[in-house]
Amino acid sequence: MARFLKAGEQDLDIVVSLLCAGELVALPTETVYGLAGNALREESVRRVFEVKSRPFIDPLIVHLADYEQVEEIACVPAVLEQLAESFWPGPLTVVLKKKEIVPDLVTAGLSSVAIRMPAHSFIRRVLQRSKLFLAAPSANPFGYLSPTCAEHVRDSLGGQIEHIVNGGECVHGIESTVLDLQDPRNPVLLRPGPVDQQRLEAVLGRLVQGRATKLCASMSEAVPSPGLLKQHYSPRTPMHLLPSGIMDLPEYAKGPVAMIQFKRQSDRVIPSNMQSFCLTEDGDLCVAARNLFALMRRLDGDGYALLLVEEAPPGGLGDAINDRLRRGAGV
């Protein structure tokens, strides 16, 4: 069974030695908790896939501490400097052409590698002190909701990993924005996240293409970013979505139903077989994103026949929340 380590100076050296020795450690980041292993050591990377039951065709993000490290593992386009100045360290992942040093296992055989410089102070210190490149997918079983606190990691992976650093609740609560920069003149947003499309476009001075390709129904379809499966981030309880702002709720014969409102709406009539929850009291998108996975995890396994979730208003972080909701519901 996993033990908790502290996200402070006292356990920093222990975590660094574990990772340098090839072990896996679950670490807090500002987005979600990651399951970290040495990205340049194949047996560590293999173990990351195994623990998550993640298919080997879904590549991992490599985390690093310093801008200068990027060129060790990837070809650096000129535009990256402006992006890094604006958003790193922080919740932006860029996909670049990879260099040979990165094992094919990390990138699922692709010629590109996804790179991110996380902002959370503990993982930053781990990266700085160890000088490692850390492969770190979200620390959840493949396809399930991402973990936003150490207890989430323990509850779903605690039987398979030994070390979880407890850094409390993640600030953003949803995963980083993923931007494909392999063709710098044609940047593509692969996964919406805390850094939204408008802010990227403002810094890049050009339009960012959304995902032109539809989400993939299965792993066997051609995938622009293999993690972009239509069904992902899913609770075990069936989940239906409702349009943002809907006032007349449909009746569901089977109960009990958990109704997750985006924002508390006192004049909304909730049918008697529904229990109501909300992601935010006042419509703050940052708060909604931070609460999203934690609330869904809490309700999943609480005996509900259905999770009914109201979408967030579109735009900015609302798009990232709705992306996770739609994929959670598989629509």
Ligand code: TXA
């Ligand atoms: O916020 C985050 O990004 C978290 C924290 C732990 O850093 N990590 C995370 O990793 O969400 P993961 O593995 O759960 O999601 C990585 C996403 C997947 O959709 C994967 O397919 C995509 O990034 N990805 C990784 N490498 C890629 C590549 N070379 N080309 C396209 N997509 C890639």
Ligand code: MG
């Ligand atoms: Mg994930």
